[in-house]
Amino acid sequence: MMNEKISHLIKESFGEQAVLSTDFSGLQGTIVVQTNLIADICLLLRNHPTCYFDYLSCLSGVDLGIEKNQFAVVYHLSSITLGYQIALKVIIDHPRDTPQLPIVPTVSQVWRTADWHEREAYDLVGIYFEGHPDLRRILCPDDWEGYALRKDYVAAESYGGLKINGEVKTNE
Amino acid sequence: MNNLKTDPSKLKNEEMILNMGPQHPSMHGVLRLELVTDGETVKECIPHIGYLHRCFEKHAEALNYQQIIPFVDRMDYISSMNNDHVFVMGVEKMLGIDQSIPKRVEYIRVLVCELNRIASHLIAIGTYGMDIGAVTPFFFCFKEREHILNLLEWASGARLLYNYIWIGGLFYDLPVGFEQRCSEFLIQFKPKMRELDELLTNNSIFISRTQNIGVLPLDVAINYGCSGPMLRGSGINYDLRRIDGYSVYPELDFEIPIGAGKMGTTGDCWDRFDVRVREISESIKIAEQCIERLTKELKRSPEFDPRAKLPKKLIPKAQEFYCRGEMPKGELGYYFIADGKSDKPFRCKARAASFSNLSVLPELAKGAMIADLIAILGSIDIVLGEVDR
Numbered sequence: 001m002m003n004e005k006i007s008h009l010i011k012e013s014f015g016e017q018a019v020l021s022t023d024f025s026g027l028q029g030t031i032v033v034q035t036n037l038i039a040d041i042c043l044l045l046r047n048h049p050t051c052y053f054d055y056l057s058c059l060s061g062v063d064l065g066i067e068k069n070q071f072a073v074v075y076h077l078s079s080i081t082l083g084y085q086i087a088l089k090v091i092i093d094h095p096r097d098t099p100q101l102p103i104v105p106t107v108s109q110v111w112r113t114a115d116w117h118e119r120e121a122y123d124l125v126g127i128y129f130e131g132h133p134d135l136r137r138i139l140c141p142d143d144w145e146g147y148a149l150r151k152d153y154v155a156a157e158s159y160g161g162l163k164i165n166g167e168v169k170t171n172e
Numbered sequence: 173m174n175n176l177k178t179d180p181s182k183l184k185n186e187e188m189i190l191n192m193g194p195q196h197p198s199m200h201g202v203l204r205l206e207l208v209t210d211g212e213t214v215k216e217c218i219p220h221i222g223y224l225h226r227c228f229e230k231h232a233e234a235l236n237y238q239q240i241i242p243f244v245d246r247m248d249y250i251s252s253m254n255n256d257h258v259f260v261m262g263v264e265k266m267l268g269i270d271q272s273i274p275k276r277v278e279y280i281r282v283l284v285c286e287l288n289r290i291a292s293h294l295i296a297i298g299t300y301g302m303d304i305g306a307v308t309p310f311f312f313c314f315k316e317r318e319h320i321l322n323l324l325e326w327a328s329g330a331r332l333l334y335n336y337i338w339i340g341g342l343f344y345d346l347p348v349g350f351e352q353r354c355s356e357f358l359i360q361f362k363p364k365m366r367e368l369d370e371l372l373t374n375n376s377i378f379i380s381r382t383q384n385i386g387v388l389p390l391d392v393a394i395n396y397g398c399s400g401p402m403l404r405g406s407g408i409n410y411d412l413r414r415i416d417g418y419s420v421y422p423e424l425d426f427e428i429p430i431g432a433g434k435m436g437t438t439g440d441c442w443d444r445f446d447v448r449v450r451e452i453s454e455s456i457k458i459a460e461q462c463i464e465r466l467t468k469e470l471k472r473s474p475e476f477d478p479r480a481k482l483p484k485k486l487i488p489k490a491q492e493f494y495c496r497g498e499m500p501k502g503e504l505g506y507y508f509i510a511d512g513k514s515d516k517p518f519r520c521k522a523r524a525a526s527f528s529n530l531s532v533l534p535e536l537a538k539g540a541m542i543a544d545l546i547a548i549l550g551s552i553d554i555v556l557g558e559v560d561r
Contacts, residue, residue: 026491026492026493027265027266027491027493028492028493028494030492054394054395055394055397056397057397057494057496057503057505057523058494058505058507058521058523060507060519060521060523062509062519062521063519074492074507076494076505076507076523080394080408080410083415085494087492087494111395111396111397112392112395112396112397112531112535113395113396113397113528113531115531116527116528116531117528120527124227124229134177136177137222138221138222139221139222139225139227139560139561140222140225141222148227148230149227149229149230149233149519153230
């Protein structure tokens with residue numbers, strides 16, 4: 001019920017084409033929206049009195065599989081005031097052999113917590129958040145190569161003179 | 173590789189870059205702070221994390237759901253039971269077996285989780301006192317924590333990393349006599365909490381070090397995604413055990429302590445500390461109720477098998493699910509993507525409470541004194557195993 005209302009609200013404000021698809025059948029409702037509108041939609045959902053999604057629970061970057069060539073960013077919103085939860089999702093088509101990263105607008109000006117979450121998604125999945133104030137690697141070192149959570153990630157031979165995935169010696 | 177974010181050549185005359193950590197006891201693990209200071213005042217604070225990064229999420233993609241539990245243990249390694257509980261809950265919901273878990277199993281889960289919550293808060297309180305210069309409470313807290321660890325070790329076989337709560341059940345039933353020894357512990361523990369209150373919570377030196385320091389207004393707390401005692405210290409009654417009412421928490425009677433600015437401003441370090449102290453008493457209340465039910469209507473019987481409901485085939489249907497629960501530090505969430513074909517998650521993202529709680533530190537540290545920064549950091553109560561995952 002609430003899910004439909006929210007999806008209707010987005011369509012009303014940004015036009016029918018803003019919502020690409022919805023899935024309310026499972027345990028949690030998911031709305032897939034247009035990538036370039038995500039920041040505006042988040043701002044609307046945060047401020048609108050029907051939902052007040054004031055809390056960003058989780059922001060995850062996802063690699064949707066090698067053969068699909070798609071990446072996704074999933075936003076789990078929750079409303080402290082009203083007690084609802086919903087997931088927003090953007091899907092980016094992106095060939096993986098290019099050196100460029102898939103680009104998503106940042107939501108860090110809507111929720112400040114997105115700052116670190118987006119840095120994590122950039123660090124581990126390799127998604128570029130346009131407009132982010134300080135997009136650096138957060139968990140891996142600055143000179144780390146590759147994005148660990150991509151499905152085609154192969155670890156480098158060594159890092160800083162140390163072997164990665166070297167031979168493990170067991171006690172005899 | 174330049175390890176600083178600030179450019180030293182752009183500093184003003186009186187400014188200085190000070191590096192704190194990663195190897196220092198008051199950093200609570202391996203956290204590094206880059207401070208731009210003007211005399212004693214912190215102008216900017218930039219946390220550098222990742223020293224304990226093990227990429228749990230990548231490991232999780234290569235293991236089946238049951239095998240992930242030991243990895244989950246190692247995220248927040250001082251409250252492993254709570255980590256397990258939320259993870260297991262999420263997988264059970266995806267499999268659709270969450271309603272068929274026996275009541276006794278659920279009560280045992282809540283009992284061990286609350287014991288672990290007490291242990292975690294005892295560390296938070298004890299080390300916080302030590303950060304500020306009171307060494308004695310640390311020993312008081314660790315002595316009591318040791319009793320809890322002994323109890324949990326008796327049940328699970330491990331002191332810290334339990335792997336006790338399994339999908340669909342438990343590793344084993346509680347050992348014979350556990351309930352009795354646990355209630356004996358709680359009886360002797362209650363007066364110790366009053367002792368601790370006198371020693372630390374109401375100590376005037378402690379109060380003057382923490383009142384009106386690191387004030388976190390409610391709107392900032394929500395915007396930065398703070399949760400747990402951080403959020404409740406700012407004066408909102410928001411506890412996922414009540415909001416979501418998962419497991420058997422709706423059947424239990426407990427209150428949610430919130431900060432009210434008793435010693436200064438709402439949301440200061442003292443409030444956050446006080447919320448933790450009072451949460452221990454609430455956890456004792458919950459544990460007592462669990463023990464009562466576990467010894468009366470849900471008594472142990474020879475037929476009871478905590479592994480009876482373990483699913484033979486652990487393949488959830490294709491779906492996405494974000495499961496959240498309240499752990500001692502705040503909201504812990506797992507975002508699963510199951511593809512419906514394999515027993516391994518396609519993606520398993522952990523939303524760690526300490527990670528979001530720590531991200532508010534630059535905001536709180538701005539304009540604080542260096543000595544107060546330690547007080548602020550201690551009141552956030554981070555565990556770096558969870559921040560870095």
